[in-house]
Amino acid sequence: xxxLEHASNKEAIxxxxxxxxxxxxxxxxxxxxxxxxxxxxxxxxxxxxxxAAEMLTRAEEKIRQQNEDLDDAxxxxxxxxxxxxxxxxxxxxxxxxxxxxxVIREANRAAGQLLGVALEHLIGKPLVVYISxxxxxxFRTELSRLQTDALPVDVECRIQPRxxxxxxxxxxxxxxxSSRARLIRWTLRDxxxxxxxxxxxxxxxxxxxxxxxxxTQELSTTNRKLQEEIAERRRAQLAEHEQRIIADxxxxxxxxxxxxxxxxxxxxxxxxxxxxxxxxxxAAVLLEQGDTLRMARSQSYGVDGTAQKAKxxxxxPLPAAESRQLLELTSSLTPIILAPSKHSPHPVTSLFxxxxxxxxxxxxxxxxxxxxxxxxxxxxxxVNAFTPYHAEILQGFAAAAVVAIxxxxxxxxxxxxxxxxxRQRLARELHDAVSQTLFTASLIADTLPFLWTTYTxxxxxxxxxxxxxxxxxxxxxxxLLLELRPEQMVKAEIGESLTRLVSSLRARKRADVELLINxxxxxxxxxxxxxxxxxxxxxxxxxxxxxxxxIKVEFTSGAWGAELRVEDNGVGFAPEATKTGxxxxxxxxxxxxxxxxxxxxxxxxxxxxxxxxxxxKPGDTLKA
Numbered sequence: 001x002x003x004l005e006h007a008s009n010k011e012a013i014x015x016x017x018x019x020x021x022x023x024x025x026x027x028x029x030x031x032x033x034x035x036x037x038x039x040x041x042x043x044x045x046x047x048x049x050x051x052a053a054e055m056l057t058r059a060e061e062k063i064r065q066q067n068e069d070l071d072d073a074x075x076x077x078x079x080x081x082x083x084x085x086x087x088x089x090x091x092x093x094x095x096x097x098x099x100x101x102x103v104i105r106e107a108n109r110a111a112g113q114l115l116g117v118a119l120e121h122l123i124g125k126p127l128v129v130y131i132s133x134x135x136x137x138x139f140r141t142e143l144s145r146l147q148t149d150a151l152p153v154d155v156e157c158r159i160q161p162r163x164x165x166x167x168x169x170x171x172x173x174x175x176x177x178s179s180r181a182r183l184i185r186w187t188l189r190d191x192x193x194x195x196x197x198x199x200x201x202x203x204x205x206x207x208x209x210x211x212x213x214x215x216t217q218e219l220s221t222t223n224r225k226l227q228e229e230i231a232e233r234r235r236a237q238l239a240e241h242e243q244r245i246i247a248d249x250x251x252x253x254x255x256x257x258x259x260x261x262x263x264x265x266x267x268x269x270x271x272x273x274x275x276x277x278x279x280x281x282x283a284a285v286l287l288e289q290g291d292t293l294r295m296a297r298s299q300s301y302g303v304d305g306t307a308q309k310a311k312x313x314x315x316x317p318l319p320a321a322e323s324r325q326l327l328e329l330t331s332s333l334t335p336i337i338l339a340p341s342k343h344s345p346h347p348v349t350s351l352f353x354x355x356x357x358x359x360x361x362x363x364x365x366x367x368x369x370x371x372x373x374x375x376x377x378x379x380x381x382x383v384n385a386f387t388p389y390h391a392e393i394l395q396g397f398a399a400a401a402v403v404a405i406x407x408x409x410x411x412x413x414x415x416x417x418x419x420x421x422x423r424q425r426l427a428r429e430l431h432d433a434v435s436q437t438l439f440t441a442s443l444i445a446d447t448l449p450f451l452w453t454t455y456t457x458x459x460x461x462x463x464x465x466x467x468x469x470x471x472x473x474x475x476x477x478x479x480l481l482l483e484l485r486p487e488q489m490v491k492a493e494i495g496e497s498l499t500r501l502v503s504s505l506r507a508r509k510r511a512d513v514e515l516l517i518n519x520x521x522x523x524x525x526x527x528x529x530x531x532x533x534x535x536x537x538x539x540x541x542x543x544x545x546x547x548x549x550x551i552k553v554e555f556t557s558g559a560w561g562a563e564l565r566v567e568d569n570g571v572g573f574a575p576e577a578t579k580t581g582x583x584x585x586x587x588x589x590x591x592x593x594x595x596x597x598x599x600x601x602x603x604x605x606x607x608x609x610x611x612x613x614x615x616x617k618p619g620d621t622l623k624a
Contacts, residue, residue, distance in 0.1 A: 019056045094188030097176075100147045102127045102140075105183060114169070114188050116161035127186065132158035132166060142173065146184050150175050156191070167192045246277060246393055263408040267297035270376075270401045274299075277397050278362075278390045280378040282352040287366075287374035287405075296374070300352055335391035336363045339383065352379060360385035364394045366402050373402065494528040495519050498535055498555055505539050505551070516554040523562055527614060530594050531555070531564050534587045534612055538566040541583050546570025546608065561615040569607045575600055587612075 094111030098104050107122045115122065115130050131139050135157035142153040152174035159169040172187040267285050274283050282300035338361040352358065358379040366374040376398055378386065452459040495517045502515045523531075535553065542548055548570030556563050584600065587610070591598040596614035 019053070019060050022053055022056070096122075096127060096186045096188060098127055098184050098186065100143075100182060100184065102143050102184075111188055114159065114161060114190060116164045130159055130161065132160055134158070139171070143184070146173055146175050159188070168195050263405070264297075266404045266408045270404070271297055271299040274376070274378065274394075274397070275301075277393055278378060278386065280380045280385070281358070282379050284352070284377045285374065285401075286377060288372065298352070334365070335388075335395060337361070337386050337388070337391060338363075357381055359383040362386040362390060362394065364391065364398045366398050366405070368402050368406065373405070376401065492528075492532075493519075494523065494531055494555060494557075497528075497532045498553060501532075501536055501539055502553060505543065511548055512550045514550075514552045516552070518554075518556045520558045521562075523557060527562065527594050530590050530596070531562065531612065531614075534590050534610075535564060535566060537583050537587050537590075538610055542566075542568050542570065542608075546572075548607065559616070561613070563614070564612045565609070567607065567609045572602045572604050572606045572608050574604055575602055 092110055094114045095106075095108045096104055096111050097106035104122050104125050104127055107119055109119065112119045112122060117125075128136055128139055128143075135155070139155050139157060142155050146153060152172060155171040155173070157169060157171060158166050160166045168191045170187075170189045170191045172189070173184050176183050176185050270285055271283055274280070280301075282298070284298040285296045287294055287296045340358060340361055358381055360380040360382060362378050364376040364378075365372045366376065376394065378394075380386065448459055448462060498515065498517060502513055505511075506513050535555075539551075539553070542551060546568045548568035550569045552565070552567045554565040588598045591612050591614075594614055595617065596612050599611040599613075600608075601610075602608040
């Protein structure tokens with residue numbers, strides 16, 4: 001409690017005591033006046049004084065109560081002030097209170113620790129002396145502003161404590177008004193670690209930005225490489241797709257070229273498949289004929305891409321220079337790519353309609369065993385339509401075309417040879433069978449008149465024999481005539497064909513021939529014709545080699561397949577010791593063509609038996 005407050009309380013006590021003494025005197029006077037019978041005026045005066053004394057007493061009591069309340073409030077303020085001082089002194093941040101000139105009036109323990117000075121030595125010192133020289137001007141500026149402005153300020157500066165290293169500090173000041181004067185309260189906060197953290201954060205951010213930039217650059221490079229790889233892969237896919245298309249075209253070409261053996265059809269297929277390999281507007285196949293070339297086939301396309309019908313045509317006589325150039329194209333044995341101009345078309349383009357309009361030409365020689373046999377010519381209206389890549393692809397196509405053309409030529413030659421061999425075979429059949437039968441019949445007919453008049457019974461037997469011979473010759477002739485028309489032979493039913501064979505055999509050989517046919521299902525023409533040829537070959541072998549007297553031919557068919565058996569009681573042979581001959585090999589090969597089994601059983605003096613069995617397999621068609 002201050003001295004002023006103590007004096008005020010003492011004076012209040014003295015006044016209260018005087019009021020109580022006065023009240024006692026007034027009450028005493030009043031009692032005396034009443035006892036002595038004083039007059040009324042004095043009595044009234046004493047009453048007035050007594051009332052005044054009572055009022056003073058009540059006032060004193062009220063003042064005493066107010067003093068007690070004031071004491072309670074003062075104690076609360078002192079306790080609050082003490083609590084504030086404890087908090088102020090125990091705060092982790094430094095707190096300093098200065099006057100408007102920056103002289104320290106109050107400081108807490110944390111401030112003393114930050115400045116390295118005891119609290120009692122801080123009081124009365126200017127705060128500016130602890131601020132680095134470089135930051136003092138800025139501090140004084142902010143201090144001046146606080147003298148006139150109530151808004152708080154922040155000053156980031158360097159603090160130089162006593163006997164310690166300088167550190168970064170944030171001074172936050174705001175103006176406060178106390179009961180006695182206007183002061184400035186400063187908060188001192190060491191921000192060294194904060195700035196260090198900020199610096200680390202800045203460096204981390206810089207490093208992160210560098211890494212992000214590097215990673216971005218790396219991703220950009222990776223993305224560029226990826227895009228290049230994607231582009232390369234797309235190019236590879238396009239190339240693979242193109243190669244697949246070309247491979248499919250070459251495969252289709254090979255299949256289509258080998259699907260026919262007729263030269264016109266082969267050349268049509270060549271021109272048709274050329275369009276799949278290289279786009280063009282006209283094409284031709286040139287084949288050598290002696291010392292010149294002929295256009296074997298040509299093809300041109302209209303504006304809408306539709307093909308005009310190709311026709312065989314001979315090359316018209318050309319001037320010597322043009323013929324020489326055409327022959328040079330084929331004799332070089334290498335592809336040639338030309339670009340005829342509008343004003344100087346190549347002589348080859350004159351072979352096509354609108355030849356002067358063609359701007360590109362490519363020639364691929366048809367090479368067979370190192371020698372040229374012709375050339376494929378392609379022309380287009382577009383400039384630079386053909387490249388060396390087309391030449392490379394077309395060379396493979398030309399090789400397939402050469403094989404197909406040679407096969408067609410070989411087939412045509414083979415057909416001629418086969419027709420010649422068939423004529424020779426028919427001639428032999430006529431000589432061996434029909435001719436000898438008719439000769440025998442002629443001899444019998446010549447002797448019949450003599451026998452009829454002399455040996456009637458023998459003449460009757462000879463007439464029956466003559467009748468048998470004539471029937472056999474007739475059956476043999478019908479068979480030979482039917483074989484002259486192969487399409488009729490293929491279409492004929494197997495039962496009818498075998499019946500004719502046996503009838504011809506009976507006329508040609510004196511033997512007991514038995515024919516058994518159990519034909520319940522119609523077979524395909526190929527299967528029937530194969531069984532017929534095998535039976536024919538087997539019976540021819542019996543006639544020529546077996547010396548048999550009994551022959552049995554049995555044919556059976558059904559939903560399961562078909563079987564042919566031919567047996568005889570002839571001389572037989574040992575298959576393991578005797579070459580089977582061309583006839584047996586032919587029968588075995590014929591059975592193999594339809595997937596049938598061929599069995600041969602024979603022993604010397606025990607006859608011969610063959611069996612051909614064909615079983616229906618999945619996918620086979622068996623006509624009902």
